[in-house]
Amino acid sequence: xxxYAQPIKRLIAELAKLPGIxxxxxxxxxxxxxxxxxxxxxxxxxxxxxxKRKIRLCRVCLNPSEEDICHICANPARDRQVICVVEEPDxxxxxxxxxxxxxxxxxxxxxxxxxxGIGPENLRLxxxxxxxxxGGVEELILATNPNVHGEATALLIMRMFKDRPLRITRIAMGxxxxxxxxxxxxxTISKSLEFRRGM
Amino acid sequence: xxxYAQPIKRLIAELAKLPGIxxxxxxxxxxxxxxxxxxxxxxxxxxxxxxKRKIRLCRVCLNPSEEDICHICANPARDRQVICVVEEPDxxxxxxxxxxxxxxxxxxxxxxxxxxGIGPENLRLxxxxxxxxxGGVEELILATNPNVHGEATALLIMRMFKDRPLRITRIAMGxxxxxxxxxxxxxTISKSLEFRRGM
Numbered sequence: 081x082x083x084y085a086q087p088i089k090r091l092i093a094e095l096a097k098l099p100g101i102x103x104x105x106x107x108x109x110x111x112x113x114x115x116x117x118x119x120x121x122x123x124x125x126x127x128x129x130x131x132k133r134k135i136r137l138c139r140v141c142l143n144p145s146e147e148d149i150c151h152i153c154a155n156p157a158r159d160r161q162v163i164c165v166v167e168e169p170d171x172x173x174x175x176x177x178x179x180x181x182x183x184x185x186x187x188x189x190x191x192x193x194x195x196x197g198i199g200p201e202n203l204r205l206x207x208x209x210x211x212x213x214x215g216g217v218e219e220l221i222l223a224t225n226p227n228v229h230g231e232a233t234a235l236l237i238m239r240m241f242k243d244r245p246l247r248i249t250r251i252a253m254g255x256x257x258x259x260x261x262x263x264x265x266x267x268t269i270s271k272s273l274e275f276r277r278g279m
Numbered sequence: 280x281x282x283y284a285q286p287i288k289r290l291i292a293e294l295a296k297l298p299g300i301x302x303x304x305x306x307x308x309x310x311x312x313x314x315x316x317x318x319x320x321x322x323x324x325x326x327x328x329x330x331k332r333k334i335r336l337c338r339v340c341l342n343p344s345e346e347d348i349c350h351i352c353a354n355p356a357r358d359r360q361v362i363c364v365v366e367e368p369d370x371x372x373x374x375x376x377x378x379x380x381x382x383x384x385x386x387x388x389x390x391x392x393x394x395x396g397i398g399p400e401n402l403r404l405x406x407x408x409x410x411x412x413x414g415g416v417e418e419l420i421l422a423t424n425p426n427v428h429g430e431a432t433a434l435l436i437m438r439m440f441k442d443r444p445l446r447i448t449r450i451a452m453g454x455x456x457x458x459x460x461x462x463x464x465x466x467t468i469s470k471s472l473e474f475r476r477g478m
Contacts, residue, residue, distance in 0.1 A: 176282035
């Protein structure tokens with residue numbers, strides 16, 4: 081770092097704060113920025129600030145949105161009786177990409193991770209509870225991630241609502257499409273057997 | 280992408296223009312930006328724009344610098360008789376980190392890559408030629424990358440100056456420190472033999 085000029089050092093330090101960006105990647109990005117046109121860099125800088133200025137969380141599902149209510153919750157064609165619970169907006173985006181889900185969402189903005197100090201109070205569970213209490217919800221699909229944090233979060237939500245007349249389901253875990261069984265880990269194989277269904 | 284609000288889509292598109300950042304990584308970074316404090320995001324945006332405003336290329340070695348002449352070229356303790364030629368500023372930074380080089384540098388800002396349309400005219404070779412012609416240079420250390428582009432560039436520079444009373448050297452290629460021979464590729468092994476020296 082010491083050979084870089086001060087503004088470059090500062091940029092590298094700011095970039096290295098981003099998740100998954102180490103100092104080497106930050107230096108590579110900074111070198112790219114140095115070569116990019118001023119116009120391109122200003123566009124990037126503006127889009128960063130604009131996102132913070134224009135985006136809030138949807139009042140219903142907490143998905144980041146330009147509007148008070150996001151385009152999914154505002155869409156009369158979406159089924160409000162089914163709520164798909166996800167950890168983060170990128171999971172919601174992945175499900176939307178698939179094009180197979182016509183219900184609505186709830187974004188928790190995290191998953192249980194006690195060792196990182198993330199407990200139930202850090203997740204947007206109060207809003208979910210309220211949606212269920214307000215009525216009209218028939219199914220919660222727990223689409224938290226298939227890992228220890230996501231599983232614990234799914235279990236927590238299942239317990240929260242277990243006394244309500246509500247169907248609570250978990251997305252299937254199994255071998256990924258296009259994969260080859262010989263490269264699939266044991267945990268996934270065992271899940272694919274556990275989640276098996278009649279043909 | 281279609282489930283994201285417009286400003287988020289725009290940010291993802293801008294981030295995905297960065298080298299090595301695909302659409303998935305861009306979406307992950309955008310989600311982080313959404314959660315980061317406005318203050319942090321503004322600092323990042325400012326440091327991007329500041330770099331473009333404040334940084335120019337050193338008049339001597341073409342290393343990005345806040346000054347007309349970079350701190351290395353301006354340092355009277357550095358040996359001007361030895362010029363280490365590198366492709367990019369990050370290679371210069373890596374050599375400086377090692378702390379073993381007391382000479383000066385020349386940054387080519389690229390390497391020969393005919394298939395990508397990068398020929399000798401796209402590299403900062405004219406400036407290097409002028410430095411050599413101005414006299415006082417005794418050695419060029421070719422520290423272009425140990426790959427096909429870097430090798431071709433080193434060869435080109437070697438030919439450019441072959442009729443001058445100038446020592447031209449190439450950094451050694453061989454097995455990396457801390458590595459294990461059984462994991463080293465054949466090309467590297469063969470280079471480590473080619474570059475061997477008496478003990």
